[in-house]
Amino acid sequence: MFLIALLLGALTLFYIWLKWNYSYWKRNNVPGPEPTYFVGNVGSTLNMSENFGIVASNWYKTYSEPYVGYYKMLRPAIVLRDPDLIREVLITNFNSFRNNDVNISKRFDPLSATNPFANQDDEWKESRKTISPMFSQSKLKGILPMMNEVGADFVKFIKSHPSDTDFNAKELSNRFTTENVIKSTFSIEPGCFKKEEQNEFLKAGEDLFKPTFWVG
Known part of the structure; x- marks a missing residue:
């Protein structure tokens, strides 16, 4: 009782x-x-x-x-909702709001915990120092021709199908994004615009972003 x-x-x-x-x-x-x-x-x-x-x-x-x-x-x-308030948070008072909601434990997932968007405070500052040089003006100029190639390959891929073909917009976006990221980051040809339904890069991306209850 x-x-x-x-x-x-x-x-x-x-x-x-x-x-x-x-x-x-x-x-x-x-x-x-x-x-x-x-x-x-x-x-x-x-x-x-x-x-x-x-x-x-x-x-x-x-x-x-x-x-x-x-x-x-x-x-x-x-x-x-207010642009001035958003500017205050993102710029003026950024030091008070720099941490994202995502905070991954190194014990739980040591690889994902290195993601700069998941880092907090001083770790985020160190991550930012590491990745900022990747987005310098000269680096972006070097990446642009690769992205133009991907755009051209994307157009060729669509034109290689009959004009009355129905495309899945999400699947097309996956091919385009994966091709851009892999080519620009690793300078290798992932082959996302080959007519095979899947390749290893597309499959890895699909597995990573597959909607599940835990992802939600």
């Missing part, structure tokens, strides 16, 4: 905390959609029925205020 009472007490306290947690934006007079317990306002992205870009776009169109408060599951988050 004592254990049941303890469990009921714990559940009641958790429910009270949940209600209090989901009132964060209301307490701060920030407009936003009503959250659903446990998934907040991102339930449709977790079950892969909507892309977050579409969800955020709907909020952007629905509200007229400079910002919209929502919940990433249990955590309060915010969408900025």
Whole structure:
């Protein structure tokens, strides 16, 4: 009996905390959609029925205020609508907002943890020093001819099919993007515009970005 009472007490306290947690934006007079317990306002992205870009776009169109408060599951988050406010966050106060949401544990995934977009604070600064020279004006000028070649190969690939061919836009984009990235980064020919349905590079990219519950 004592254990049941303890469990009921714990559940009641958790429910009270949940209600209090989901009132964060209301307490701060920030407009936003009503959250659903446990998934907040991102339930449709977790079950892969909507892309977050579409969800955020709907909020952007629905509200007229400079910002919209929502919940990433249990955590309060915010969408900025005002260009001046966005500029403040991204430029003026960048030191306070430099970390991305993605923070991968080196113990869990040591390879992905080196991704500069997943690094935090000082690690991000070091990563930025490493990758910035790759995007210098001279380097980009060197990459441009390769990208032009990829564009020409892309046109040839489409023209090699009958004029009434239906293309899958996502599959075409995968071929174009993969060919560009591999050729520009490693200076090798990945062969993404050959007529075979798949090659190793396309398959690796498809596996990497395959939508799953955990990716969501």
